[in-house]
Amino acid sequence: MTAHQVEQSPSSAGAPPCQDSWLRLGRAFPDLRIHHAAPRTGPDWTGAAALAGDRAALDAMIAFDERLGLDLYGTPTRPDVTAGFSLHRYAWPVALAFTLPWLLERRVPVLPVDRVSINRTTGELTADPAGFHCLPGDPAAGRPGALVVPDRPALDAALRTALAEHFAPLLDSFRPAVRRGPRTLWALVTDDVVDGLWYAAGLLGEEPPAVAALEALLTGDAAAAPFVGTPGFRGTAGARTRTRVSCCLYYTVRPAELCVSCPRAC
Numbered sequence: 143m144t145a146h147q148v149e150q151s152p153s154s155a156g157a158p159p160c161q162d163s164w165l166r167l168g169r170a171f172p173d174l175r176i177h178h179a180a181p182r183t184g185p186d187w188t189g190a191a192a193l194a195g196d197r198a199a200l201d202a203m204i205a206f207d208e209r210l211g212l213d214l215y216g217t218p219t220r221p222d223v224t225a226g227f228s229l230h231r232y233a234w235p236v237a238l239a240f241t242l243p244w245l246l247e248r249r250v251p252v253l254p255v256d257r258v259s260i261n262r263t264t265g266e267l268t269a270d271p272a273g274f275h276c277l278p279g280d281p282a283a284g285r286p287g288a289l290v291v292p293d294r295p296a297l298d299a300a301l302r303t304a305l306a307e308h309f310a311p312l313l314d315s316f317r318p319a320v321r322r323g324p325r326t327l328w329a330l331v332t333d334d335v336v337d338g339l340w341y342a343a344g345l346l347g348e349e350p351p352a353v354a355a356l357e358a359l360l361t362g363d364a365a366a367a368p369f370v371g372t373p374g375f376r377g378t379a380g381a382r383t384r385t386r387v388s389c390c391l392y393y394t395v396r397p398a399e400l401c402v403s404c405p406r407a408c
């Protein structure tokens with residue numbers, strides 16, 4: 143199925159905007175299921191608003207990654223590295239809630255922190271958009287919550303703004319535990335925006351348009367702030383790689399292994 147077919151699918155005419163993209167991801171990648179639903183509470187669920195404003199919720203998520211690190215690596219990870227891994231494991235899936243509808247439906251959900259929750263144990267998210275940006279020709283342009291923008295560059299700008307508004311309070315919350323400056327944390331988010339969509343689009347047969355869209359989105363100049371650098375793609379479809387803008391800190395657990403996208407290796 144192409145991105146165009148998703149927009150035009152009759153079966154999706156009454157579905158909430160953005161939901162088709164999330165369902166399509168869940169079918170291709172069952173490890174991550176995004177539900178169009180209000181934030182959930184209860185065992186294993188954490189609201190993004192709690193991560194941003196409640197130190198106990200943040201500490202509980204980092205403790206989850208302490209246990210995970212022991213399971214994965216057989217040895218404790220450094221506390222600041224554990225917190226960085228925790229932020230990465232939040233940012234990678236949550237960024238997809240924004241970027242997949244942008245790629246597949248030309249829609250950008252508005253998802254401040256009080257509209258998202260995550261279940262790290264099951265690999266689920268809930269997302270309850272407060273509205274959505276779309277282009278003038280979108281069949282949903284007249285629906286409640288539609289925020290029509292004039293053209294594709296404006297939609298890209300809306301995506302950067304929506305992502306930045308979601309992640310800014312979370313980076314403020316994570317920063318003392320990760321012990322990195324704002325630029326490094328935005329570089330981490332930039333890498334997760336790129337890597338998540340690149341990976342998911344590959345599963346969905348949409349890798350070339352995803353690469354082109356990410357290159358237009360993340361230009362590395364002031365217009366793309368607070369995001370850092372460019373996607374750094376190299377090569378062609380089927381043999382493509384990229385250079386990260388942040389260090390993933392994997393060297394702290396496996397000193398001898400280089401990541402494929404390591405900036406030092408380049």
Ligand code: SF4
Nearest residue numbers: 389390392393401404
């Ligand atoms: S391989 Fe590169 S990106 Fe990965 S941890 Fe080492 S220095 Fe960082």
